Amino acid sequence: MHRLATTTGLYPLPDWAKDELSALKGHQKEDLVDGDERSEVTNAYLRARSEIVDVQREAGLDRIVEGQLRWDDMLAHPLTVHDAVETGGIVRYYDNNNFYRDPIVTGELVHDGDVAADLEAAQSDDCGPLQAVLPDPYTLADLATDDYYGDEREFLAAVASFLADEVAAFPDVETLFLLAPSLAVSPPTDDLGGVTDALETVASATDAEVVVHPYWDAPPGRVYQALLDADVDALGYDLVAAADASLTNAREYGTPETVSLGVVDGQNTLVETRETIDERVAAFESVADGVDTAYLTTNAETFYIPVNRFEAKLAALGAAARPPEVQA
């Protein structure tokens, strides 16, 4: 099984950037990014992005993300900066001690271009094989409030179409990770066709390899089966927070030929050893036949952890994708 080292993006800001951007932007709800930042703020993000691209290259990662450093609202970001979206109160981000602004969709979700601009900025750093990161359409719709479309399926299709337009504007990327925690922790109970249609709408907008990566739990069997049937290139497995359930899905229903394996904990400071990572990969290999490529990644976003441990975890991933060094 060929190993590629990557991450799920949504990185912690470098500590100097935490200080500088706190001072420039402020601490309140109205101070968060709105897609129209002033030049000092944009400049600070550019420097921070350049720094984290270097960190990934030094770690030996096979895919480079722009880090989603501007995503103050985490996975809800593509909507919270949109002109047809009003931001409501601060709401809890899944079961974490983190909060984002509730995006309330009040108009048609037309093309925006916010995510493409950040990818272009990273590409200009000549960073190597680029990986884009977005929420999958079901997850983004789950994080938002619809005050315009009025129908769940229509809203999901509109979110998918919006994301597809964003993807179509991307510079060349090797891989597109669609982060899909909601498919695992608040999965759809009906209309699975609408969910897979939405995924395919986004996937068909790019030639890049499209990975759908659920985490914090494994999707229930019927959702997992629908994902297997969907026209996407790869599926993800959280082998940290939901190892047993993820292995059960793989054993019971099979896997695609390409997978993403969350083998490093994005939410804990304990840095995994090579041995731990190898054990997690081996556990997956023991239940999955016919996998030819595995992206090794953090299971979840990494903004939860301090910078020093984040960097150590990237280095661990980079090393785990290479053959072990032979001791002299």
Next chain:
Amino acid sequence: MSTREQFRPPNHPHDHFLLTTVVGSYPKPKWLERERDAYDEGDRSEQHWTESVEDASRLITHEHERAGLDVVVDGEMRRTEMVEYFANRIDGYEFNGPVKVWGHNYFDKPSVVKEVTYEEPWLVDEFEFVDGVATRPVKVPITGPYTLANWSFDEHYGDTETLAYELADLVNEEIEKLVDAGARYIQIDEPALATTPDDHAIVGECLERIADDVPDDVRLGLHVCYGDYSRIYPEILDYPVEEYDVELANNDFDQLDVFTDHEFTKDFALGVVDAHVAEVETVGEIKDNIKKGLEVVPPERLTVSPDCGLKLLPREIAYQKMANLVTAAREVEAELDAGEVHVGTESPASAD
């Protein structure tokens, strides 16, 4: 038996007594922040810094007394953040740097890297100092074991439950020392319970470990804020504490019916002013809020406090909120004495 009567001031003007207090934290004087920076940069001696903290502690304790509160604190002048302060004093923790809570709000979330052990008292000096300068009874807020566990990275124990019980034993040791030093009102802060309400049984077990050794005359309270109370109530009524301090003003008392749908059998400490809005509620507004509390419990079981710690507010706003809270409570007591206030959820009989 209620522990409440010991906190009624000797010269209390009314028959009814609504215990007024605060949750804990308070804006630090600006000069103390400057002294802290100077101390951190090595420009102040240890003794100079200790004196600065004591000056601030005395000042803010007296500010609480001036506001008229029945039970006071010193606004947690020694403390930085509610997990960080304790993690700095518990062996087994280490710090790696700040992490995001939301937007550009960060905290130094510590990591548990080995067995946690009790090395030195955490709050005894603080209590003894405040008790020495205060003329009113003093409350001690202490971060609960579940929050200390859940808001840390666990590199050692492998599950939050085990870590929480280990920390509960340490909190128990600290509370024993506080009680020995004379503390009679201890508030355990468990905001993490709002993050993960499914763990309410773990919090209950932690509290059992703590309450077992606490004498009957010590008032134990629990503060939980910013969550969906319907997911933990009425289960939390089984906890071995006498008083529950909740935040309801923030959402305009939307969740009040959670507490009226099932009989509230303990003392109810109601947040009657918002800790995150820099606009001072009028005495009239606060009186209306206090009367909402009387829909839940009778006056002899109602405590009146802000929603949460006031430290994020400008100091003059924080002070005025406390002063208006006390005025409102005293006016409601007078109305209760005169039989002018209805208690309970039933509609009052027509006076016509």
